[in-house]
Amino acid sequence: MNIIIDVMSGDNAPDEILKGAFLALEEYGHSITLVGKNEIINRYTYENGFDISRGEISVVNADDVITMEDDPFAIKNKKDSSMTVALKLLADSKGDALVSAGNTAALYTGGVIYASRIKGLRKAALATFLPFEKPLLLIDAGANIAVNEDILEQFAVMGSVYVSRMLGIEAPRVGLLNNGTEHTKGNDILRSAHKRLTKNTKINFIGNTEAKSLPYGVCDVLVTDGFSGNIVLKLTEGLCGYMFKKLKDIYAKNPVTKLSGAIIRPELKEMKKVFNASEYGGAPLLGVSRPIIKAHGSSDATAIKNAVRVAAAYCEYDIIAEIAKLT
Amino acid sequence: MNIIIDVMSGDNAPDEILKGAFLALEEYGHSITLVGKNEIINRYTYENGFDISRGEISVVNADDVITMEDDPFAIKNKKDSSMTVALKLLADSKGDALVSAGNTAALYTGGVIYASRIKGLRKAALATFLPFEKPLLLIDAGANIAVNEDILEQFAVMGSVYVSRMLGIEAPRVGLLNNGTEHTKGNDILRSAHKRLTKNTKINFIGNTEAKSLPYGVCDVLVTDGFSGNIVLKLTEGLCGYMFKKLKDIYAKNPVTKLSGAIIRPELKEMKKVFNASEYGGAPLLGVSRPIIKAHGSSDATAIKNAVRVAAAYCEYDIIAEIAKLT
Numbered sequence: 001m002n003i004i005i006d007v008m009s010g011d012n013a014p015d016e017i018l019k020g021a022f023l024a025l026e027e028y029g030h031s032i033t034l035v036g037k038n039e040i041i042n043r044y045t046y047e048n049g050f051d052i053s054r055g056e057i058s059v060v061n062a063d064d065v066i067t068m069e070d071d072p073f074a075i076k077n078k079k080d081s082s083m084t085v086a087l088k089l090l091a092d093s094k095g096d097a098l099v100s101a102g103n104t105a106a107l108y109t110g111g112v113i114y115a116s117r118i119k120g121l122r123k124a125a126l127a128t129f130l131p132f133e134k135p136l137l138l139i140d141a142g143a144n145i146a147v148n149e150d151i152l153e154q155f156a157v158m159g160s161v162y163v164s165r166m167l168g169i170e171a172p173r174v175g176l177l178n179n180g181t182e183h184t185k186g187n188d189i190l191r192s193a194h195k196r197l198t199k200n201t202k203i204n205f206i207g208n209t210e211a212k213s214l215p216y217g218v219c220d221v222l223v224t225d226g227f228s229g230n231i232v233l234k235l236t237e238g239l240c241g242y243m244f245k246k247l248k249d250i251y252a253k254n255p256v257t258k259l260s261g262a263i264i265r266p267e268l269k270e271m272k273k274v275f276n277a278s279e280y281g282g283a284p285l286l287g288v289s290r291p292i293i294k295a296h297g298s299s300d301a302t303a304i305k306n307a308v309r310v311a312a313a314y315c316e317y318d319i320i321a322e323i324a325k326l327t
Numbered sequence: 328m329n330i331i332i333d334v335m336s337g338d339n340a341p342d343e344i345l346k347g348a349f350l351a352l353e354e355y356g357h358s359i360t361l362v363g364k365n366e367i368i369n370r371y372t373y374e375n376g377f378d379i380s381r382g383e384i385s386v387v388n389a390d391d392v393i394t395m396e397d398d399p400f401a402i403k404n405k406k407d408s409s410m411t412v413a414l415k416l417l418a419d420s421k422g423d424a425l426v427s428a429g430n431t432a433a434l435y436t437g438g439v440i441y442a443s444r445i446k447g448l449r450k451a452a453l454a455t456f457l458p459f460e461k462p463l464l465l466i467d468a469g470a471n472i473a474v475n476e477d478i479l480e481q482f483a484v485m486g487s488v489y490v491s492r493m494l495g496i497e498a499p500r501v502g503l504l505n506n507g508t509e510h511t512k513g514n515d516i517l518r519s520a521h522k523r524l525t526k527n528t529k530i531n532f533i534g535n536t537e538a539k540s541l542p543y544g545v546c547d548v549l550v551t552d553g554f555s556g557n558i559v560l561k562l563t564e565g566l567c568g569y570m571f572k573k574l575k576d577i578y579a580k581n582p583v584t585k586l587s588g589a590i591i592r593p594e595l596k597e598m599k600k601v602f603n604a605s606e607y608g609g610a611p612l613l614g615v616s617r618p619i620i621k622a623h624g625s626s627d628a629t630a631i632k633n634a635v636r637v638a639a640a641y642c643e644y645d646i647i648a649e650i651a652k653l654t
Contacts, residue, residue, distance in 0.1 A: 132569075142506055145514050179469060179557045186554065187472050211562035215569035227513070228558055230506045235538035235559060239566045242459075242542035250594045260590035267577045267584065 001312050002058075004095035007036030008065040008082035009102025011298045017101060018044045020304025027305065030312050031056035033095050035086040037063060060085060066106045068297060074103070075110035083107060087114040090290045097291035097311035099282065101299040107292065108143050108285060115288040118324050122151050124287030126226075126294065127159055130236055131275045134217040137163050137172075141283060142230035149192040152176070152223055153200060157326050158286040159221035160203045165317035166310070167220075175209030175219035177228055183208065197223075202326050240275045281310030286323070291315045328639050329385075331422035334363035335392040335409035336429025338625045344428060345371045347631025354632065357639050358383035360422050362413040364390060387412060393433045395624060401430070402437035410434060414441040417617050424618035424638035426609065428626040434619065435470050435612060442617040445651050449478050451614030453553075453621065454486055457563055458602045461544040464490050464499075468610060469557035476519040479503070479550055480527060484653050485613040486548035487530045492644035493637070494547075502536030502546035504555055510535065524550075529653050567602045608637030613650070618642045 005021045007014045014036055021032050034041050038061045045052050052059060062085040066074045075084055083102050090098045091114040100107050104126065112124050127139040139159040144151065156174050163172040176194060178186045183194050185208055197205040209219055211232065224232070247268075251261030261268070282295040282303070291314040295307040332348045334341045341363055348359050361368050365388040372379050379386060389412040393401045402411055410429050417425045418441040427434050431453065439451050454466040466486040471478065483501050490499040503521060505513045510521050512535055524532040533546055538559065541549065551559070574595075578588030588595070609622040609630070618641040622634040 145506070177558070179472070179554060179561075210565075211558045212565035212568075214562065215565055227506060228555060231504070231538045231555055231558055232562060234506075235541065235562050236566060238537075238539035238542055239563060240570070241539075243567070243570050246598055250591055250598070253594070257591050257594065260587045263587035264577055264584050267580070271573055271577070 001030040001097070001315060002033055002095040003030050003308050003311050004033045004035060004086050004089050004098045005304075005308065006082045006086040006098070006100035006102055007034050007041060008062065009100050010295070011068075011101075012300055013065075013101065014040050014044065016299065016301045017304050019301035020299070021308065022048070022050055023301055023305040024308035025056055028309055028312065029056075030308065031058070032308070033058040033060060033089060035060045035062050035089065036065075036082045037061065060089060062086070066103050068103050070103055070106060072103070072105040072109040075106045075113065083110060087111065087292075090292070091115055097293065097315045099293045099295055099304065099307045099311050101295040101297055101304065101307075104142070104294055104297075107294050111285045111288045111292045115285075115290040115292060117287055118289050118320065118327065120324075120327050121154055121158075121287045123147070123154070124285055125155050125158060126283055127162060127286050128233060128283035130214065130222070130233065131240070132215045132217065133274060134220070135163075135167060136214060136217070136219065137221045138229050138232060139221065139223060139286065140226040140229045141233050142226045144226040147225040148189055149196050152189070152193040152225070153196045154287070154327050156197055156200070156203050156205070156221065156223045158323050159223065161322045161326065162284060162286060162319055163220050165319050165322065166313060169220055171204040172220035173206045173218070174203045174221045174223060175206050177211065177222055177224035177232070178208035179210070181208045181210060193223075244272065244275075281306035284310070284314055289320060291320065328357040328424070328642060329360055329422045330357050330635050330638050331360045331362060331413045331416050331425045332631075332635065333409045333413040333425070333427035333429055334361050334368060335389065336427050337622070338395075338428075339627055340392075340428065341367050341371065343626065343628045344631050346628035347626070348635065349375070349377055350628055350632040351635035352383060355636055355639065356383075357635065358385070359635070360385040360387060360416060362387045362389050362416065363392075363409045364388065387416060389413070393430050395430050397430055397433060399430070399432040399436040402433045402440065410437060414438065414619075417619070418442055424620065424642045426620045426622055426631065426634045426638050428622040428624055428631065428634075431469070431621055431624075434621050438612045438615045438617075438619045442612075442615040442619060444614055445616050445647065445654065447651075447654050448481055448485075448614045450474070450481070451612055452482050452485060453610055454489060454613050455560060455610035457541065457549070457560065458567070459542045459544065460601060461547070462490075462494060463541060463544070463546065464548045465556050465559060466548065466550060466613065467553040467556045468560050469553045471553040474552040475516055476523050479516070479520040479552070480523045481614070481654050483524055483527070483530050483532070483548065483550045485650050486550065488649045488653065489611060489613060489646055490547050492646050492649065493640060496547055498531040499547035500533045500545070501530045501548045501550060502533050504538065504549055504551035504559070505535035506537070508535045508537060520550075571599065571602075608633035611637070611641055616647060618647065
């Protein structure tokens, strides 16, 4: 398996991306295609003792980079950006999957343009695991603000396939995000989607799901429009960060409170790990015909390593073929 | 001031509602009109040594009750429910403000029917304080799923007036909930609302606000549609509860971790208090012509006491007149 890695995009690019790529190579054995400025990649590999004449490492030059501030059309305007070059390699089957920690909107736009939507699918989605005890796949996490019942139904199927293959869950429970559990809740689209999902035999639909119950593992896949999904994602991030900060402030108060923190340091570390989405290895674009993983913008080497692992699995488990069959 | 209290609605009615009502009477001095089954109220007051011949206490009988499972039209169908009777008293100026811990949708519907919308306002809203360090008023918290830029602008003005008067903040910062801070974010309605709020000289608009930043006090009023608002409210509740539960599990592990919890028990108690929305005394209906406070369904006596205090202030600070002037 060959994973194409956009080396130049992301807050900690290129160093952490390169470090993560090589960690993945060592640990998982997939060959890697590094896309970015030749001289930067070559200097890194030389300085860190990696031998790029090894068959498992390819380097493809790209002199430009799409920044986080660029609008999504940079994917077309900056033809020589590492992200665009990487996507073209993927589209030309010069690699099996792609990982980028760059501009999400640009990667999504590029994914749809270069990898193209799976036939029959109305919209590609950005899906991401919410960092709770049991992984919860949120789809759509922010790509599609406007949806209808067709689109929501397709999100449900795609999310169900992804979770089933990636996590080995036989019949992932699919919930529809709503303001209450009664089937009458929400707007017309949600009521319509509720009927569709109830009738759809390809998924294990558990009904409307309230935001309050999400941390408690009530479902494995949460279906919603991109606006609501993005709020769920961002609020979870903000609230978890805030609560850990409040705890940290308490521990910093005096030596006695500091002791309190020290006693449960391993447990707190474990708890923080649960809330760290990067453990799940990035967000898949679902609905495009080639595997693309969006790693968090602030990904460090470990997060990139995990993203490469997940990108390989996305490919290995034939998820795209399965989605194409069911939609 | 006379506060009308729906005694029979809520998970802990009637005892905790009555207890809270009398706590409020003792502490704040406002007279109270207790609406519910005569015999229940009379028995409670007798058993607890209250003298209902005192001028400050009135009792109005209502034999029926709207349950949490009833649909909102119960407000008309159950004419003799404590909530409906209470609303009619308010509409007839037999009291200055109303407090109910009952069915939110029914109270909202009844508020609009009996108290009627302020002239010129398109929609009444349910507003509630999010339990962060600095109080953040969320408007709309779940009453209006469908909105447009007019409605969002009116929410902004109402929320701003409420926070300004109730919290004494001179120019409350108003944020518009969106998927990013750039003015181009969101759908057409949000882009349009952004323009309106920017031009509106009656409010201190700080721009689009991401969910991630909400706990950090970036704004005093958060404007959004009822669907998104309800997700923010419920997810906050769910996540905070979940994190406290995780901490509790850690402390329960063994005597050593238990010590960790014991050391910072006062600080944790304080932290829990911050996250306890009932400290803010309930959610106001904004945009109706009489003051109505919706107390949390699970309100205990303290929460009811706080709700009565807030209902009185809602009246005293002439918030309705101020809203009517500005919209």
